[in-house]
Amino acid sequence: MRIEKVKAQLEKQKLDGIIITDKINWRYLTGFTGSNGWLVITENSTKLFVDGRYTEQASLQTNNIEVIEASSWSDIGSVLGSIVKNKRIGFEQQTISYEKFLLLNQLMRTNLSELIPTMNLVETLRMIKSESEIVALRKAAAIADKTLTDILPLLSAGMTEIDVANEIDYRSKKNGSEGPAFETIVASGTRTALPHGHASQKIIKDNELIMIDFGTIYKGYYSDITRTMAFGSVDQKIKTIYVKLLAAQEKAIANLQLNQPLAEIDQLVRKELASSDLDAFFSHDLGHGIGLSCHEFPAIAKTEKMTLQKNMTFTIEPGVYLPNQFGIRIEDDILINENGKAEVLTKFPKNWSIIQ
Known part of the structure; x- marks a missing residue:
């Protein structure tokens, strides 16, 4: 349900997907409580990239999420490139590190994609409690x-x-x-x-x-x-x-x-x-x-x-x-x-x- 609400927000903002780098946001959306990862949501898929420390934990804590073990940026980039190709992809401007932004920005350019900053997209959903x-x-x-x-x-x-x-x-x-x-x-x-x-x-x-x-x-x-x-x-x-x-x-x-x-x-x-x-x-x-x-x-x-x-x-x-x-x-x-x-x-x- 929460993932679907994110997808609805993506449609409103004319985005093809979003990369979630805030650990609180990916916990809210998937249940995964690890401290390192990338959550990528598009209209057709939801993928959680984690390193080897968290593969089993992520599989146990999430449902209907594809967990991908990725120990390095090259591992993430090799999968992510095909997902974002020729698309408008949002990112969380408030929480992404500069290092990750540079890597992501280069990947997007290589794949002729557009990187769009978002503000409080998931936080607005978190504001209303279940x-x-x-x-x-x-x-x-x-x-x-x-x-x-x-x-x-x-x-x-x-x-x-x-x-x-x-x-x-x-x-x-x-x-x-x-x-x-x-x-x-x-x-x-x-x-x-x-x-x-x-x-x-x-x-x-x-x-x-x-x-x-x-x-x-x-x-x-x-x-x-x-x-x-x-x-x-x-x-x-x-x-x-x-x-x-x-x-x-x-x-x-x-x-x-x-x-x-x-x-x-x-x-x-x-x-x-x-x-x-x-x-x-x-x-x-x-x-x-x-x-x-x-x-x-x-x-x-x-x-x-x-x-x-x-x-x-x-x-x-x-x-x-x-x-x-x-x-x-x-x-x-x-x-x-x-x-x-x-x-x-x-x-x-x-x-x-x-x-x-």
Whole structure:
């Protein structure tokens, strides 16, 4: 079914075929989870080129796909040349390496073919989740929630940020995650002002903020959650800004509706923050798609024209970062369900919290 949807897109874009080089995209389309390969889809055939490490794996993981063992570019080129001859073939401009592009471009010229860049052709299909994908995303979110529940009682002054990050990674695997979704972020004190302040050897102290941003993976599907909490007593200014940021996030979620341009969601939050002169300290997009990768198409950004559709999943994660002072981010994973309503998948509490 997914391959057929790609073929329909090829027809719309007047392409005779496409070469898929993004490993997440070929996993989505075929089930193959290997790290090296070429997936070639035309109107009449679907061929997956893999090296000898993956021949058996690819055969086991795929159905109705011709698996071709190819240990070198010459092996691929000898088969691919006849497939692309005198045709318009798309390629994924965002993920192909320059080295592969040069090889492919030369092959196309030799075979009097035209190489056409494509943008988000498969990613647009991935954007709308199936029932089984949603089940996996719910589970990934539940693992993240449980991990946060497990980790908070373990926190104490004197631990380093890396100590906490390691505990999160360990506990999330114990709870069923296939691994960290990305390098776990733990930042404390003034380091919370760094939007992606990766865990360091800084010692966590009493009476400062701590920001935790991590994700889990279940059956290949990701969660992504951020919570910012006080580690003891902190300045009232921090709580005041936290409450305003949380109100903006919750308003954005409450106002989500079908066919709403994603740019409007981002702009709503910025308008809310502007009422408290905080918008200048919100330095990134409001969110991103989430699924087989942690950051996927589309972005919830002020220039994104894509609209909300049923079974889309994405994050809403506004942040305020005051340089050399502190930063706050609150992030949840959202599903637009079959009824067109917004459902928050990550359920760990996000009211102002003080860890004693």
